[in-house]
Amino acid sequence: MTIIFGLLSAFSYGYADFVGALAAKKVRALTVTVFSFSVGLAIALIASLFVGSDFSSETLRLGVMAGICSAIAISCLYQALALGPISIVSPFTAVLSALVPVIVDVSLGQKLSAFAGLAIALILIAVVLVAFVPGSKVRLPSLRATLYSVAAGLSFSGIFLILDATAKDSGLGPLVVMRSVGVILLFCALVAVWLRNRKKPFIETEIKNLKLIGLIFLAGTGDVIGNIAFLVATRQGALAIAAVLTSLYPVGTILLARIVLKERIALSQAVGIGIALGACVLLAVG
Template identity: 30%
Template structure:
């Protein structure tokens, strides 16, 4: 149980760091380049590990394929929502993606204790508050952006469930298949888009990909060592990590609502860990 929570929190730190680094990189490079190169680097790292270890579990790869398709769906819906909507509305909706594995866990018989249950509620509420951003422009299409944000949250939550199912068989095979599917789709899009970037920027994108892939692997392993509902919520605290890094390294100011959210997240983690 403790090992699972440590792995899940490690996934949060890795995802949050990858999002921060990827976001900064996307200010100078086309987003499609960053996503494709970073995920491609993660796939190469996984393939090396799989070759050294030897053997791929087909059943785990099947769940990984589902996770990969859902990952692409989540990214596509999220970026389209951000393009036509308002971040202050979109980000909190997408941050609730952990609700999906929580509901799946409860439906399949998981019963977190009272303290852990309260921790789940506090952590989710904290992530939503911490993810809120100041809106400066009205949305171009509010209703559609909200629907896309909900779709992104559902896909992201479904991805967490699929990775958990893959991890129960073989984590490396599952995450490897997931990454192979998403990279293949992004490469096809990149070829049609004909987007380019300087070669010297690619190593930075590779670092982002390794961090993101390590986060996926850490979560997948965590979900097999702790309840799905608890590991998914603990691994979904990455927006707080991204915000903390932005505050520490870029000196971005936190609004009172975001500080409140961070406090709720920490309280939720402590309650979950006390289970």
């Protein structure tokens, strides 16, 4: 179950990033994030009515912490991607977000089989290969971009660690609290951006476009499904495996770009996807 839901989480995050990126070409990325987070919150609330949720003091505390991490992670990730280069920033963030939970999980006594250990190493390599597109002029990220990327990776790993620490019988309670806090903080950030430049509208008029609304809805749906799938994955098995599988989200983004936008897949990306599939087989065997 951990492998299935870990991969579902990765694909959901990847497809959310893909449609979110398409929407961000029309309006501010922060605007897209606020609305997509709101959609995710609504879905989490509806799902919690069927799945159940607990809002104990511990759930509220962990949910608030995860919400703060989510707002920081998204904000820093967009800043890092904007500074670029994406081909280096993206895999670095993904690997860091997975590496920290693996180290923490193993240090706390989590036992992994030889197959699982090898698979984790291969997946981390695959993430780098999938996200990296070689070119004649490879530009290294600036110090500022690197710091934003590190902050994003550590914040994402913080989300993974916090969600893993929630009680198994808390249902979707931690997720509902996390999304609520995230929406509030990101909305405050949107207000702050508008106050710095009041000549531009608070919410772009393009947001009324039905196609754009659809993309934002899909982004919000994919993001919250990724959250739920990760929550299930980590409650069913080892955090290390769930976090590493989730870090494969660039695979979903790349494949969707190939299918929808007809973008070419580089040889290194194809090799990375092949390694990722082989690693998943190792996890299943181990």
